[in-house]
Amino acid sequence: RMEGFGYYTLPMGTEYRGSLWDGMFHGHGELRRPTGGAYRALWDRGLPAQGKYTFTDGLEFEVEKWLYCDGYDRRFYTEISSGFKPPGIAHLTNLDPPKIIPKGCYDCGDGFYNPKTRIVVDYNRKFLRNADDDEHEWILRTCRKAWDLTAEEEPKP
Numbered sequence: 001r002m003e004g005f006g007y008y009t010l011p012m013g014t015e016y017r018g019s020l021w022d023g024m025f026h027g028h029g030e031l032r033r034p035t036g037g038a039y040r041a042l043w044d045r046g047l048p049a050q051g052k053y054t055f056t057d058g059l060e061f062e063v064e065k066w067l068y069c070d071g072y073d074r075r076f077y078t079e080i081s082s083g084f085k086p087p088g089i090a091h092l093t094n095l096d097p098p099k100i101i102p103k104g105c106y107d108c109g110d111g112f113y114n115p116k117t118r119i120v121v122d123y124n125r126k127f128l129r130n131a132d133d134d135e136h137e138w139i140l141r142t143c144r145k146a147w148d149l150t151a152e153e154e155p156k157p
Contacts (some may be wrong), residue, residue: 012128018043035110035122093144099123101146106139113139 001023002008008016018029024046031039041051050144053061059077075084076093093099105112111122118136120128131139 013126022043098144101144103146106145107142108139108143113143115140 002020003022004020005018006020008020009056010016010138013034015032015034016025016029017032018025019027020029021027022045025043025087026045027043029041029043037054039048039051039053040128043049055061055077058081079085088154099107099112100112101107102112104116107113108120111120111128112125113131113137114119118131122128122130
């Protein structure tokens, strides 16, 4: 079994870097997501004893003092840390510039979702997962969609 310090890549592309004992995460280590974020933790026989998740943009998740996007303050983290854009320039996502969504798809945060195939792919168009009914409905209700018409197309009367 794996022991000592090492790297281990899980099937979905998430990579573990840290201490291993008897084939399990044990000691200090982190899980790095292929899209960016990382979970740094102190592991005890495969289970995190204490840890913290850091998003791609540097925002750290905190259970007790979570002030980001809480219902009262709806700003993106980049707006909190860097300020607002000038009037008339929309800030559609936390990314600047935002990802260009393929036609007929939605941006669901970790990739693009095609409602016809019910498949979520990452921003490099690699398969992530199949969406179940709950995720499908949530994405259609809440996520940003690609424009149905481009600027070159004339709307039909």
